Amino acid sequence: MTYEESLKQLEDIVRKMEAGEYSIDELAEKLTLAQQLISQCRDKLNRTDTEIKKILEKS
Amino acid sequence: MTTTTYSLYELNSLVRQTIEETMYHEYWVEAELSECRTNRGHCYMELIQKDEQGNTPIARAQARCWQNTWSLLEPYFEQATGQKLHAGLKIRLKVYPQFHEAYGFSWIVTNIDPTFTLGDMARRRQEIIRQLKEEGVFDLQKGLEMSPFCLNIAVISSQTAAGYGDFVNQLADSPYNFSTRLFPATMQGEQIEQSIISALNQIYEAYEAQEPLFDCVVIIRGGGATADLSGFDTLALAENVAQFPLPIITGIGHDRDESVLDMVSHTRVKTPTAAAQYLIENLDATMQRIDTCLDRIMLYAKGKMETEQLRLARFAERIPALFSLVKVKQDALLDTLSARLSPVVNLTIEKQRHQLQLLEQRAKALDPALLLKRGYSMTLCQGRILRHADSVKPGTEIETRLEQGTIISIVK
Numbered sequence: 001m002t003y004e005e006s007l008k009q010l011e012d013i014v015r016k017m018e019a020g021e022y023s024i025d026e027l028a029e030k031l032t033l034a035q036q037l038i039s040q041c042r043d044k045l046n047r048t049d050t051e052i053k054k055i056l057e058k059s
Numbered sequence: 060m061t062t063t064t065y066s067l068y069e070l071n072s073l074v075r076q077t078i079e080e081t082m083y084h085e086y087w088v089e090a091e092l093s094e095c096r097t098n099r100g101h102c103y104m105e106l107i108q109k110d111e112q113g114n115t116p117i118a119r120a121q122a123r124c125w126q127n128t129w130s131l132l133e134p135y136f137e138q139a140t141g142q143k144l145h146a147g148l149k150i151r152l153k154v155y156p157q158f159h160e161a162y163g164f165s166w167i168v169t170n171i172d173p174t175f176t177l178g179d180m181a182r183r184r185q186e187i188i189r190q191l192k193e194e195g196v197f198d199l200q201k202g203l204e205m206s207p208f209c210l211n212i213a214v215i216s217s218q219t220a221a222g223y224g225d226f227v228n229q230l231a232d233s234p235y236n237f238s239t240r241l242f243p244a245t246m247q248g249e250q251i252e253q254s255i256i257s258a259l260n261q262i263y264e265a266y267e268a269q270e271p272l273f274d275c276v277v278i279i280r281g282g283g284a285t286a287d288l289s290g291f292d293t294l295a296l297a298e299n300v301a302q303f304p305l306p307i308i309t310g311i312g313h314d315r316d317e318s319v320l321d322m323v324s325h326t327r328v329k330t331p332t333a334a335a336q337y338l339i340e341n342l343d344a345t346m347q348r349i350d351t352c353l354d355r356i357m358l359y360a361k362g363k364m365e366t367e368q369l370r371l372a373r374f375a376e377r378i379p380a381l382f383s384l385v386k387v388k389q390d391a392l393l394d395t396l397s398a399r400l401s402p403v404v405n406l407t408i409e410k411q412r413h414q415l416q417l418l419e420q421r422a423k424a425l426d427p428a429l430l431l432k433r434g435y436s437m438t439l440c441q442g443r444i445l446r447h448a449d450s451v452k453p454g455t456e457i458e459t460r461l462e463q464g465t466i467i468s469i470v471k
Binding site for chain 2: 011020024045
């Protein structure tokens, strides 16, 4: 999944949660998914940052 | 009147005496040489003077130069004029008359003035040049462009001449792939004119047929000691060379004046070796031009690459800053999203909890145990609450629940 896709899914979850669209049964599951997405996105950002720095050092 | 008769010897002696007594000086005389031959070291000449139209001889005389004088005059004249005495030359001689009873009249040559001959040759050359200019052909060769890739050479030379060998060898030793073809010609004496014109005609035929393709013509003479080069100073030859469609290089080897041929040719060099050198240098110059172009291309490409590298480097410098902006923004976005999550979850849970409590309260209020406690009872039939007495038929078993215990009864 791309960063954009992850971010979109995350926003979707938060929006639905705020609108109270999830049942209690779904809530924990969606919260876990949201946390996973946040962590994925952060990882991706940090990795890209490191990569860019490495590439620029080489050239 | 008595008539004296002389013997021929007596009469000739009389002539000799008269000449010896009346013409005992030496004289300078200008004349044209109509014949010249040497025998046992002596030189025998025939001098003539033509009329103003230059056709009919108006004076003619024998001249001799004895071996002791001739052995000095011959090299002196050749060195000064670059040619041997030959028929057709205008000469100035110092002579004294001699009449021999047996051999007749002859001028005896004691000196020669080469500057007169040179002057006459120069005058003739000037005349040819004037005529060529008048015909508008004098500078034609100079207008031709020497091919920068001049590799196919038509050579006019004597086949056996050392100069021709030098020329071919020098080209072969060069780094370029020259191709030469010899058109043999006589390069000295009276044959020069016709021989070279004939060779030029052959080259022209090849040029017309475009097979093989010659880039230029080289006329070279085979070096050696001084020789008669006046054959190169003729109008017909100069006209042929001047109007030839290919550039002509002459390497005839004059040390002194330029010949007319040299003047009308595209390029004049002194020797066959110099002609080869000229051709090699022509290609060297072309290679140099190519190299210069190459250098300029390289320089341009290098410059362009450097500019692009610089541009890229500038972009590269901006990238970390740009990306960190993106990163900060995205981080903030994630933080926001993350921060929004827990209150929403808590709120939802809290809401649900509250609802549960309400429900619980309502449920509690509705608990039948409370009614039973107050003395109410409830009747069930087959596990269902009975609300209407009509809904049970007589004989049906019903169950009545009280606060304490249950009564089973039969309907009547």
